[in-house]
Amino acid sequence: EAQVTQNPRYLITVTGKKLTVTCSQNMNHEYMSWYRQDPGLGLRQIYYSMNVEVTDKGDVPEGYKVSRKEKRNFPLILESPSPNQTSLYFCASSSTRVGAGELFFGEGSRLTVL
Amino acid sequence: KQEVTQIPAALSVPEGENLVLNCSFTDSAIYNLQWFRQDPGKGLTSLLLIQSSQREQTSGRLNASLDKSSGRSTLYIAASQPGDSATYLCAVSGGSYIPTFGRGTSLIVHP
Numbered sequence A: 001e002a003q004v005t006q007n008p009r010y011l012i013t014v015t016g017k018k019l020t021v022t023c024s025q026n027m028n029h030e031y032m033s034w035y036r037q038d039p040g041l042g043l044r045q046i047y048y049s050m051n052v053e054v055t056d057k058g059d060v061p062e063g064y065k066v067s068r069k070e071k072r073n074f075p076l077i078l079e080s081p082s083p084n085q086t087s088l089y090f091c092a093s094s095s096t097r098v099g100a101g102e103l104f105f106g107e108g109s110r111l112t113v114l
Numbered sequence B: 001k002q003e004v005t006q007i008p009a010a011l012s013v014p015e016g017e018n019l020v021l022n023c024s025f026t027d028s029a030i031y032n033l034q035w036f037r038q039d040p041g042k043g044l045t046s047l048l049l050i051q052s053s054q055r056e057q058t059s060g061r062l063n064a065s066l067d068k069s070s071g072r073s074t075l076y077i078a079a080s081q082p083g084d085s086a087t088y089l090c091a092v093s094g095g096s097y098i099p100t101f102g103r104g105t106s107l108i109v110h111p
Helices: none
Strands: A004-007 A010-013 A019-025 A031-038 A042-051 A054-057 A076-078 A087-094 A109-113 B004-007 B010-014 B019-025 B030-038 B044-051 B056-059 B062-067 B072-077 B086-094 B099-101 B105-110
Touching (some): A004 A087, B019 B030, B019 B086, B019 B105, B030 B062, B044 B056, B044 B062, B044 B072
Parallel strands (some): A010 A109, B010 B105
Antiparallel strands (some): A042 A054, A087 A109, B004 B019, B019 B072, B030 B044, B030 B086, B056 B062, B062 B072, B086 B105
16 A cells, blocks of 8 residues: 555654654655644645755754655654644655656654653 | 645535635646645545646546646535535645645535
């Protein structure tokens, strides 16, 4: 089954404690992206990757890091989480082939930073 | 920079009505347009994907149209049901490939 898998789905942590949210897709997609969703602000892109070893900043990259060492994985790293990073996070992926381009989303990771 | 607007922001209708949700975008040089459904606190589920060369796509009671020249897409929901209650988002991908999302239309269908 084609899917984007995020872990953990729920996490409560404290300020300053490094954490990683993993994202994996099984569709051999080139494009992967991280979003955060907050009430009244919609979906905002954090980082994206067009392929292995190619990453770029989205609209709200501050406080986040990513890496794309393998095509299937795109982890989101919060080196020193702060309460303003409490949010619902989504990973997404799609193919960049002509005629494709359907964007698939993970189920989301709800993060609370105390 | 591409901007995507969805109107209305919220909609409440009785069961059985036919609905039209609107999505407009500022840059007509798009690669594709995709409609999603999102239930509260859940992930986004893809409903329909329209490539730039297409005019419409249909899936069951859903029909999405695309008019690039006017920068508009509509999502038509026939014979609405309470289970259709959700937020509907559209996303437009342009030359950079990076999708731009609208803020969504929150739909409530009451029995």
